[in-house]
Amino acid sequence: MEIKKNDILTVEITDTGIEGEGIGKTDGFILFVKDAVIGDTVQVKVMKAKKNYAYAKLEKVLVPSPFRVQPPCPFHRQCGGCQLQPLSYEKQLEFKQNKIRNNLIRIGGFSPEHIDACMEPIIGMEDPWHYRNKAQFPFGYDKEGNVVTGFYAGRSHNIIANTDCALGVEENKTVLETILAYMKKYGVSAYDETSGKGLIRHVLIRKGFASGQLMACIVINGNKLPEEKALAEELWKIPGMTSVSINVNTERTNVILGKKVRVLKGEEKIEDTIGDVVFRISPLSFYQVNPVQTKKLYGQALEYAGLTGEETVWDLYCGIGTISLFLAKKAKKVYGVEIVPEAIADAKENAARNGITNAEFFVGKAEEVLPQKYEEEGVYADVIVVDPPRKGCDEKCLETMVRMRPERIVYVSCDSATLARDLKYLGEMGYEVRKWRGCDMFPGTVHVETIVLLERKGQ
Numbered sequence: 310m311e312i313k314k315n316d317i318l319t320v321e322i323t324d325t326g327i328e329g330e331g332i333g334k335t336d337g338f339i340l341f342v343k344d345a346v347i348g349d350t351v352q353v354k355v356m357k358a359k360k361n362y363a364y365a366k367l368e369k370v371l372v373p374s375p376f377r378v379q380p381p382c383p384f385h386r387q388c389g390g391c392q393l394q395p396l397s398y399e400k401q402l403e404f405k406q407n408k409i410r411n412n413l414i415r416i417g418g419f420s421p422e423h424i425d426a427c428m429e430p431i432i433g434m435e436d437p438w439h440y441r442n443k444a445q446f447p448f449g450y451d452k453e454g455n456v457v458t459g460f461y462a463g464r465s466h467n468i469i470a471n472t473d474c475a476l477g478v479e480e481n482k483t484v485l486e487t488i489l490a491y492m493k494k495y496g497v498s499a500y501d502e503t504s505g506k507g508l509i510r511h512v513l514i515r516k517g518f519a520s521g522q523l524m525a526c527i528v529i530n531g532n533k534l535p536e537e538k539a540l541a542e543e544l545w546k547i548p549g550m551t552s553v554s555i556n557v558n559t560e561r562t563n564v565i566l567g568k569k570v571r572v573l574k575g576e577e578k579i580e581d582t583i584g585d586v587v588f589r590i591s592p593l594s595f596y597q598v599n600p601v602q603t604k605k606l607y608g609q610a611l612e613y614a615g616l617t618g619e620e621t622v623w624d625l626y627c628g629i630g631t632i633s634l635f636l637a638k639k640a641k642k643v644y645g646v647e648i649v650p651e652a653i654a655d656a657k658e659n660a661a662r663n664g665i666t667n668a669e670f671f672v673g674k675a676e677e678v679l680p681q682k683y684e685e686e687g688v689y690a691d692v693i694v695v696d697p698p699r700k701g702c703d704e705k706c707l708e709t710m711v712r713m714r715p716e717r718i719v720y721v722s723c724d725s726a727t728l729a730r731d732l733k734y735l736g737e738m739g740y741e742v743r744k745w746r747g748c749d750m751f752p753g754t755v756h757v758e759t760i761v762l763l764e765r766k767g768q
Contacts, residue, residue: 312338312363316355319371322347325404329392329755331367340365344386346396348374376400381438382475389463391476391753398437402749405757406431409725409747417729419742429746432605437752442516442581443598444477445565446485448492448499448509456492456499458485458512466502476753478516483547484525488512491540500530508534510558511565513592517581518600522551524579526592528558528566541573552576556592566593583607586634588659593651595628599750606721606748606758607635610694613719613744613762616640620691623715625675625706630656630668632694632721637668644688645670646678676706683713690715701727704734711738718763723750725759732761739766 312318312335320333322345331345339362345351350372353365370377380394393401406428413424434440446458449468459471472485491497492509500507511528525544527534534540534555541553553574558567570577570592578589581596583604590596597603610632614622616639624633627645629652637643637660645668647653656670671678675695682688693715695702701724702710710718718740722728732742740763748758 312355312358314355314358316358317368318353318355318365320351320353320365322349322351322374325396327408327755329396329404338362342367343392344395345370346374346377347400348376380475382471384459384469384471385475387462387469388460388471390460392755394475394753398433398752401437401752402431402433402747405749405755406747408755409728409745409757409759412725412729413732413742413745415729416726417733417736419729419732419736423742424745427742427744429744431747431749431757432602432609433749434602434752437749438475439478440599440601440752441474441476442478442518442600443514443596444474444481445511445513446472446481447511448488449501450499456489458489477514480516480523480547480549481514484514484523484544485512487543487547488525488527488540491536491543495536495539497535505530505561513556513566515579515590515592515596516549517579517590519582520580521549522579522581523547523549524552524554524590524592525550526552526554526556526566526570528556530559532557537573545574550575551579554592568593583631584635586631586638586659586663588629588631589655589662590629591651591655594655595649595652597631597750602748602750602758603631606750606760607632609746609748609760610719610721611635611639613717613760614639614692614694615717616692621689622692622694623679623690623713625679625693625695625702625710626697627656627670628652628696630659630670632696633668633670634659634663634665636694637665640692641667643668644682646673646675648672648674674703674706676703676709679706679709679713683709689713692717692719694719694721696721697727699724699727701731707731707734707738711735711740714765716765720759720761720763722759722761723756725757728759728761732763735763740764741766 322331324332331342344367352369357364385394457470473482498507500510513526515524557569622640624645633645744762
């Protein structure tokens with residue numbers, strides 16, 4: 310059977326792809342169907358056909374899967390940010406567990422028996438909605454020329470007008486509608502990516518879940534807003550508002566934030582607490598977006614680290630010191646490394662604020678700082694905790710970690726594919742995976758965090 314573009318087909322969805330798409334077969338031909346759920350029987354329209362597979366658009370659910378649920382967001386299909394919203398939460402967790410497992414086996418080269426023996430249950434959420442403490446909303450125009458804000462449609466920069474995301478906090482809606490009303494009242498323009506003209510580009514909103522403090526940072530293509538004090542006063546009326554600021558970004562770029570922040574009212578930073586550690590967070594700070602799960606994630610990392618109070622610990626890619634300060638409460642000494650100078654300044658401030666004196670922080674690339682401190686100054690490690698960006702660890706960083714011969718390595722990862730690659734290398738260099746566990750930081754999406762405990766063989 311030849312499959313070609315625009316064909317209308319009926320297919321049963323029997324699997325889920327790594328991006329959350331449904332997978333089905335017709336006469337041995339594989340179809341990838343966005344928004345279809347495992348167990349569905351669907352009518353689809355072929356959008357792109359290859360020799361042995363095709364991408365198809367969901368036209369109609371003919372027989373719904375027992376795992377299909379009604380998504381709370383009416384825009385989930387256009388937005389593309391919540392790929393798994395139509396799937397029951399229990400099934401989402403199963404998908405994520407399997408995604409990690411399959412990557413460890415396929416990319417890492419581990420045996421299924423070993424990976425299954427080391428596997429611990431994935432950490433889910435009791436309430437998998439409104440969990441994000443941070444959101445960045447682009448501003449632009451609809452087809453009628455009205456200023457809108459919301460999220461980009463999948464694989465595009467077309468804005469879907471929506472001020473009430475099901476993953477964000479309820480205050481987002483009030484902040485966004487206040488800014489839209491201000492723009493309309495004073496004739497303030499939105500940024501246009503094509504021309505590079507227009508003023509308001511994005512708004513970054515943060516909320517401290519423990520403190521209740523709110524931050525609104527308006528990203529502008531210029532240095533000043535018209536009647537900016539009036540805007541600040543309106544935003545200040547929102548309960549919890551602690552920080553109203555402007556971020557200047559005049560570059561023709563997809564990078565959201567510029568380097569310059571100017572406070573309009575209140576403080577530049579807000580506070581939040583994870584466990585018993587208080588953090589000060591600026592618009593530019595990296596801070597985990599799901600505080601409920603972050604506490605569980607860091608708690609699991611701390612458990613895997615197995616600290617007794619006598620260990621020297623290195624925390625690589627430490628950000629503003631979130632994991633470092635958790636570890637410092639149980640370790641003899643913690644060293645944190647991060648390439649972003651502002652993050653290290655925050656880390657030092659956070660350590661001082663919490664009375665933590667056994668944590669020291671260095672600015673630089675982990676793959677440069679670690680060899681220098683080890684080879685030139687003889688600083689060693691009993692335990693190394695690593696939480697790299699999506700691309701995983703630099704090879705030189707991995708090589709130095711192995712040369713330092715820590716008893717344990719705790720690897721926290723936001724991408725199980727690069728995690729599996731790095732674990733394969735560490736396994737070849739004498740470290741064995743003892744335990745691993747998924748943590749669902751991003752319900753409704755295909756993303757999942759993983760925590761892995763490795764121990765040096767022969768211990």
